[in-house]
């Protein structure tokens with residue numbers, strides 16, 4: 001197998017990190033630089049900062065009015081008013097003006113009675129230093145304003161400048177070089193062809209580095225060429241504080257990273273017991289940390305968080321304190337995990353009744369959208385075989401608990417209209433959100449049954465009566481669940497533009513490649529019903545076993561020529577620039593336990609369904625009727 005790296009180690013994460021940190025000790029230390037105060041936001045002080053000036057710098061009027069000699073005002077009262085002569089007894093001043101001897105107090109403008117000719121009458125005496133801010137009231141020259149290791153905020157910059165500090169010593173930002181590698185990698189501006197992968201990881205790293213307090217230097221992709229990678233890494237390790245080499249970390253014939261790093265320096269660890277992220281490389285070249293991160297985006301992200309972040313913290317003199325953002329939730333679905341590694345599972349989180357539910361998202365290392373959609377993640381430790389549905393799990397949150405509590409949890413069949421409502425929700429109702437998980441209609445009803453969703457979008461045909469939804473809900477829930485009426489939805493064949501294969505009726509599918517929906521999906525039930533009516537056997541349909549979980553996935557397959565036809569909704573065909581042959585109208589409604597009808601987020605949902613704006617959006621999407629939107633059927 002030539003140069004493949006077939007023997008990755010499986011070092012536990014904590015051990016890998018501490019071995020690496022130990023190897024870097026003495027090589028990495030926080031250093032400092034002096035920068036202008038006005039550019040110091042989010043930097044960290046290296047040493048304590050002491051005030052150069054007092055603030056205020058002089059005795060200053062705290063109010064608009066007149067400055068007086070307090071002893072001259074003694075005895076003034078309502079019964080015995082006192083008149084003040086300009087020049088002799090008082091001088092007009094504004095807030096912030098200096099108070100100069102012999103004056104020592106301020107009387108506010110509203111406490112003065114004007115007598116004309118500049119004469120002023122007062123009916124109360126002024127005590128020394130009344131309404132005067134004495135020198136150094138806020139800051140005294142020589143006093144400490146900020147301690148060392150302090151993260152500089154906007155108010156700190158204001159105070160530093162008031163105290164005469166124009167420059168200050170801060171911890172130097174580590175300079176991080178980022179090299180994407182791979183001959184298949186193209187820049188996002190290029191047009192991709194088959195086999196090309198659009199470069200995205202380095203842009204993610206670049207921003208992660210900057211957010212964490214480093215300075216990222218991102219380089220263009222380097223092709224899979226041993227000498228080129230070697231040349232770049234060798235030069236970068238001399239010039240930068242940390243080097244990230246992305247991809248080429250595992251066992252492919254063109255995975256050169258580890259060989260290059262072995263030649264240039266020492267590889268401390270190759271292979272960590274973590275998933276995703278296993279083929280991480282922790283190396284030292286020219287006394288600098290060089291970290292090889294896997295190419296898959298989720299692996300890359302998790303590798304960065306676990307290994308690059310701690311090294312950045314060493315440079316920034318920050319303690320690696322885990323933030324306490326965890327909550328206890330109930331796992332919605334069984335997860336099996338290997339004893340070989342610690343696994344990161346991204347989840348959507350919702351609060352239903354008393355429960356906080358965590359629903360696992362796609363677990364693939366390439367599933368970048370799982371990171372985008374995630375409300376948080378949970379860790380399945382190396383010594384665990386996984387979690388059962390209903391088991392308690394700790395979730396580290398990316399969103400606030402408040403947002404999660406204001407989230408309407410929708411689990412069931414997917415339709416583009418849910419995305420439209422999810423987008424309208426926080427616009428119309430501040431701080432209300434929708435989380436939708438797509439598991440098909442039956443899956444949605446099962447989630448309601450387990451108390452893990454507020455509502456389930458369904459379109460389930462009763463093959464005996466031809467009616468939608470009611471039968472299933474009655475059977476499963478007797479009278480505890482109501483229906484919020486949704487849309488009439490045109491189902492039809494999604495075909496290539498211009499319908500070149502001339503597909504019109506179900507019999508036409510026999511000659512063509514079909515793409516099916518998963519068992520339990522309403523569209524699948526409709527398709528099986530159509531087959532039965534036409535007296536066709538599923539074995540006669542080429543592609544019957546090819547199951548996709550969304551309308552869009554079906555349309556995407558037809559568009560990419562991997563299939564000729566699929567059953568689905570018009571909006572999906574339209575979104576993919578495909579043609580559509582209508583075969584029937586189905587009812588797509590929302591099943592909801594009656595107790596949830598009173599929830600604020602449900603009321604908001606219903607009012608959006610009933611809004612004109614939503615109806616207009618449905619017309620734009622095409623393929624819907626909306627005569628009963630938002631009506632409630634109490635079964």
Ligand SMILES: Nc1nc2c(c(=O)[nH]1)N[C@H]1C(S)=C(S)[C@@H](COP(=O)(O)OP(=O)(O)OC[C@H]3O[C@@H](n4cnc5c(N)ncnc54)[C@H](O)[C@@H]3O)O[C@H]1N2
Pocket residue numbers: 008180181182184185197198199200201202246247248249250251252255276277278279293294295296297299365
């Ligand atoms: N036989 C084995 N195969 C693989 C193993 C293994 O142990 N034995 N490990 C798997 C695991 S786990 C992972 S993770 C990946 C790691 O892959 P590499 O780090 O070697 O990266 P590539 O194979 O070059 O790329 C993987 C994937 O990621 C895409 N990629 C790469 N760079 C970028 C970028 N800058 N932006 C966006 N996407 C990128 C690349 O095109 C590939 O699709 O290996 C498994 N294989």
Ligand code: MOO
Pocket residue numbers: 274275276277278279294296298299365
């Ligand atoms: O690191 Mo890979 O992503 O473990 O699957």
